[in-house]
Amino acid sequence: MVRVLVTRPEPGASRTMRRLEDQGFQPILLPLTETVALPVDVEGVANNAVAVAVTSANAVRHAPREIVAALAALPCHAVGKRTAEAARAAGFLSVSEGPGDAEALADALAGGFTAKTIIYLCGRVRFPAFEARLKAACVDVRAIETYDTVTLD
Incomplete structure (x- = not known):
């Protein structure tokens, strides 16, 4: 074997x-690593935001309840099935399941959110492509880092 x-x-x-x-x-x-929650300032988190995007189930798992409560009524766009399930379990009311790829999700969102603000629940360690594609389409992306990936001793 x-x-x-x-x-x-x-x-x-x-x-x-x-x-x-x-x-x-x-x-x-x-x-070799673990994910740990980061402190998040809840004040004003939903100001001007029209939607939430999530490309990692860990971002939802580590999001403080207060953050989810503040954002739960906004449409939540999850990268794929597992992340959508985590968003629903956390309390998001309207969750759409994306294509399973962060860049494809960004492309799908870009046209509908030009000149609007999207909250992006994410980890401190992440690939820049999702945010870069949305910003290139003039979408205001407000990243809220809910967790970090750290090496184990």
């Missing part, structure tokens, strides 16, 4: 482990 080292943090590590086992591999879990 082929062994596979899984270094991603939970909860994704366990999902990956189960998938690998189903395919006949012997996974070895050794997460």
